[in-house]
Amino acid sequence: MSKRTTSNGTNCTLSRTDVRPQNGSKVNGVKEEEDDGRTPGKWGRAWEVDLLSALTMFFLLTMTPCMVLYFFVACSQYECSLSSPLVQVYNGQLTLMDFWKKTPDLTINAFKIIIPWYAFQIFLYYLPDVCSKILPSYRGGRCRGTITPSGIQMYYHINGLQAWIISNALWLANAFYFKWFSPTIIIDNWGSMLWVANIIGNAVAIFAIIKARFFPTSSADCVFSGNFAYDFVMGAEFNPRIGDWFDFKLFFNGRPGICAWTLINLSYAWKQYELYGHVTNSMILVNILHAIYVVDFFWNEAWYLNTIDIHHDHFGWMLAWGDNVWLPWMYTLQGLYLVYHPVELSYIAATFILSLGLAGYYIFRSTNCQKDRFRNSSGDCKIWGRRPKIIECTYYSADGEKRRSKLLLSGWWGMGRHMNYTGDLMQALAYCLSCGSTHIFPYFYIIYMMILLGNRCYRDEHRCRMKYGSDWTKYTSIVRYRILPGIF
Numbered sequence: 313m314s315k316r317t318t319s320n321g322t323n324c325t326l327s328r329t330d331v332r333p334q335n336g337s338k339v340n341g342v343k344e345e346e347d348d349g350r351t352p353g354k355w356g357r358a359w360e361v362d363l364l365s366a367l368t369m370f371f372l373l374t375m376t377p378c379m380v381l382y383f384f385v386a387c388s389q390y391e392c393s394l395s396s397p398l399v400q401v402y403n404g405q406l407t408l409m410d411f412w413k414k415t416p417d418l419t420i421n422a423f424k425i426i427i428p429w430y431a432f433q434i435f436l437y438y439l440p441d442v443c444s445k446i447l448p449s450y451r452g453g454r455c456r457g458t459i460t461p462s463g464i465q466m467y468y469h470i471n472g473l474q475a476w477i478i479s480n481a482l483w484l485a486n487a488f489y490f491k492w493f494s495p496t497i498i499i500d501n502w503g504s505m506l507w508v509a510n511i512i513g514n515a516v517a518i519f520a521i522i523k524a525r526f527f528p529t530s531s532a533d534c535v536f537s538g539n540f541a542y543d544f545v546m547g548a549e550f551n552p553r554i555g556d557w558f559d560f561k562l563f564f565n566g567r568p569g570i571c572a573w574t575l576i577n578l579s580y581a582w583k584q585y586e587l588y589g590h591v592t593n594s595m596i597l598v599n600i601l602h603a604i605y606v607v608d609f610f611w612n613e614a615w616y617l618n619t620i621d622i623h624h625d626h627f628g629w630m631l632a633w634g635d636n637v638w639l640p641w642m643y644t645l646q647g648l649y650l651v652y653h654p655v656e657l658s659y660i661a662a663t664f665i666l667s668l669g670l671a672g673y674y675i676f677r678s679t680n681c682q683k684d685r686f687r688n689s690s691g692d693c694k695i696w697g698r699r700p701k702i703i704e705c706t707y708y709s710a711d712g713e714k715r716r717s718k719l720l721l722s723g724w725w726g727m728g729r730h731m732n733y734t735g736d737l738m739q740a741l742a743y744c745l746s747c748g749s750t751h752i753f754p755y756f757y758i759i760y761m762m763i764l765l766g767n768r769c770y771r772d773e774h775r776c777r778m779k780y781g782s783d784w785t786k787y788t789s790i791v792r793y794r795i796l797p798g799i800f
Contacts, residue, residue: 361539369545380641389414392649392753416503425501426508433567441471451614458623460550462532463709469557472566473610483575498579513633520627524549547628560627564635572640573606580647593662594655597746598646601669615684646743646754655748665745672738679724679732686720695723705783719787727797733765734795769794
């Protein structure tokens, strides 16, 4: 699935700089012996697929769409109880056909909402970026991305913050002035919109695998494992594009899902006000904490070009369907839950949850800022007031060219190999705690994030071992913990 988009993932490539190679590699000035263990160019995704991986792909294709539908029906028809439908089926009180009848209908209104939204986001995607001209420190416009496994330097058109501002400004202008449509239009049509989003997500995935086979943007960066299910789900083409600038990964990871995230939450809040005459402090907390994450994502969209989503993942069903369905429906469960189960938190509880979310955000952002500062200065900077400790290492691109990198050993990166995941999990926990402790429903998100980020740790480190060989072994012997210093 998409990581938040914000997902923002981490990997070894995030805490290093890529430069042309010189002779050997060094650990704080000591020359390295050999490049054993490095696999030239095979650090994008798996090239060979075993039976377990193939079965996992089949499970994802069949079960995750059912899971999204199940969660929606459980919340809208069973008061957000995940167990009630299963218990009724087990006791013979409910058949699968009875459950199916409770699923939402596909309506014309859903198409009328989603299709214009996608068209509008494509229009905004092509607009010249203005925010980079007027906002200090914001990077937008034409930005350099990473180098692909085949050695191609990627460039991107960054204007996500501008698109988010325009989208939310128009929504608020409509809600308070123009009155073109109801502010609750999203939640009122949320069920039928799920069907349309599934159609779009699967259509994009099918187009992506066809494009990869017959007219890829860069055939050198396409990987076919020989297993169709795996290639379809995980993707074959690395950076599919239409024209010079419409990049599938950048567009679908950030727009329309993340750009709509705050609008979905606002629609939930408006519905809560419509039903109960007020908006609870828990709903306000969820809106604020989610908005912080979304704005941070778009403010740092240029940095996002160096994350696992862009830097390593190929574009397949996992991203196409995940960005269009999983992210908008499953990442906003807290707001949906609070519509049906309003929670008024005590002052102490609200303060604690807000503090936890802000602390998590600080760790998440400061960790990434340290890495960004280190990468942009090629290590010529200070981390926590001191010159950073580094490991200099080498790797090979797919064309066999030897390149050199630096792994950071100072600051947050000296405490853990994925401390930005620590901050991410703290934020996720804060979102869930905002909903109280009556139901497990809103806590699915923290459970999912723990599984997702835990898996990413191992995926990332597997790539790094393949890419950096013995250099990575030296790094992990120094930075022993992944997410929780002293524990894991």
